[in-house]
Amino acid sequence: MACALDYLTIGDKEDFKRDPTMPSETIYTVGESITVTIPFITDSPRTLQLSFQDVTILHQERKILNEVSGTVSPGEVLAIMGPSGSGKTTLLDCLSGQRHIDSGAIFLNREPLSKKWRRKICYVLQEEIFFSGLTLRETVWYTALLRLPEKMPKSQKITLVDGILEALDLTFCQHTKFGDYMNRGLSGGEKKRANIACELLTNPLLMLLDEPTSGLDSHSAISLMKVLKRYALQELKTVVITVHQPSSQMFHMFDKLLLLYNGDMAYFGEVNSIYRYFEDIGVVIEPHYNPAEFVCE
Ligand SMILES: Nc1ncnc2c1ncn2[C@@H]1O[C@H](COP(=O)(O)OP(=O)(O)OP(=O)(O)O)[C@@H](O)[C@H]1O
Numbered sequence: 688m689a690c691a692l693d694y695l696t697i698g699d700k701e702d703f704k705r706d707p708t709m710p711s712e713t714i715y716t717v718g719e720s721i722t723v724t725i726p727f728i729t730d731s732p733r734t735l736q737l738s739f740q741d742v743t744i745l746h747q748e749r750k751i752l753n754e755v756s757g758t759v760s761p762g763e764v765l766a767i768m769g770p771s772g773s774g775k776t777t778l779l780d781c782l783s784g785q786r787h788i789d790s791g792a793i794f795l796n797r798e799p800l801s802k803k804w805r806r807k808i809c810y811v812l813q814e815e816i817f818f819s820g821l822t823l824r825e826t827v828w829y830t831a832l833l834r835l836p837e838k839m840p841k842s843q844k845i846t847l848v849d850g851i852l853e854a855l856d857l858t859f860c861q862h863t864k865f866g867d868y869m870n871r872g873l874s875g876g877e878k879k880r881a882n883i884a885c886e887l888l889t890n891p892l893l894m895l896l897d898e899p900t901s902g903l904d905s906h907s908a909i910s911l912m913k914v915l916k917r918y919a920l921q922e923l924k925t926v927v928i929t930v931h932q933p934s935s936q937m938f939h940m941f942d943k944l945l946l947l948y949n950g951d952m953a954y955f956g957e958v959n960s961i962y963r964y965f966e967d968i969g970v971v972i973e974p975h976y977n978p979a980e981f982v983c984e
Contacts, residue, residue: 734761734923735795735807735892742781742791744774750950751777754791757945757955761892761923764916764940766930766958768979769947775929778947779895782927783810795893809891813898815882817865823873823881824861827852830885851887854918855880856910876907880914894919896928905934912940938979 738758744751752774759765767775780786782793784805793800795807817826831844852858857880865881866872873881879899886894899915900908912933919926930937944961946954954964965972972978 732796732807732892735804735925736760736797737782737793737795737893737925737927738797739782739793740791742778742793743789744777744781744786744950745789752781752788752947753950753952755945755947755950755952756791757943757952759925759927759943761925762920763942764912764919764926764928765943765945766928766933766938766941767945767947768930768933769953771931772949773947774950775947776897778945779810779897779927779929783808783895785810806889807892809886809889809894811883811886811894811896811899813901815878817878817881819865819867819870819872822862822864823857823877823884824848824852826865826881827861827884827888831888834888847888851884854921855884855887855914857881857884874907876903876911879903879911883915891924893925894927896926898929898931900928900930900933900937905937909934909937909940912937916940933979935977935979938977 736758740756741754742752742756743754755774755778757765767778769775777786781788782800784793784800784802795804798804821829827848828844831848835844835847849858852861857877860873860877863877864870864872865878883894883896883899896915900911903911915926915928918924933941939958941958943956944954944958945952954961956964961978962972
């Protein structure tokens, strides 16, 4: 069983005698009257490491994915890149557990991906479906009412919504309506972040995002990446994104890169090691070249 160490600070040992939910074998006492940090074991992990090995997807005689492997740790961003049709979205579907794999394996904290883990994963799709007449805050709030447990106090839900809006730099536009082609509202980048905000309400540990920067200008794409990266690092989330042709600046914001070509894995590793990889096979990436464009050519 995967375990995480949680900590609870108390002011008095007596508090524990009155708390029937606290498992007694995990209570640590120091002296008679104490102020102490108490470790107790929960079966709810706080972080997720994702690894996948030799993932293969077949369609008729064709291998849509052919023995694709990789790993990504909490706090890291893995970018899946490759030309159109190379299998990026298909791999994301597999990692989310929505698509059955024909061979290979997917592990979360070294356990096979199962229904239990799917609750810890959010999958942010490209399309944003929102009511144009609602404000950003109303949208996130109604999503919170639908997705969070009824028993959770309203004040806690409000705090959660506030925290997510702040983490995604959305507080300033929270009262703006989504709008539509007739009535302008949130910008494209704000809508993308709103989409992510709704998915973060359930506190996923692994975030899978399909082309989160598509349709954005390079400035908006970079600010979205900055927000995502900061969130991943601060909250120790594991992030996997598919991306088409990032700018050079954005490319260097990824920690790891998985390059697909016709379903085959052309490269997996640290983003910065790609230069050495190409040098080793006798190809030099010129300094003026956008490395993302180069590797996708
Ligand atoms: N269910 C399916 N049946 C048949 N072919 C499929 C299926 N799913 C994916 N494919 C094919 O697999 C290939 C990879 O598709 P996928 O959508 O993963 O590519 P992609 O790299 O995400 O492309 P893009 O960047 O254009 O979105 C494509 O040739 C697609 O037509």
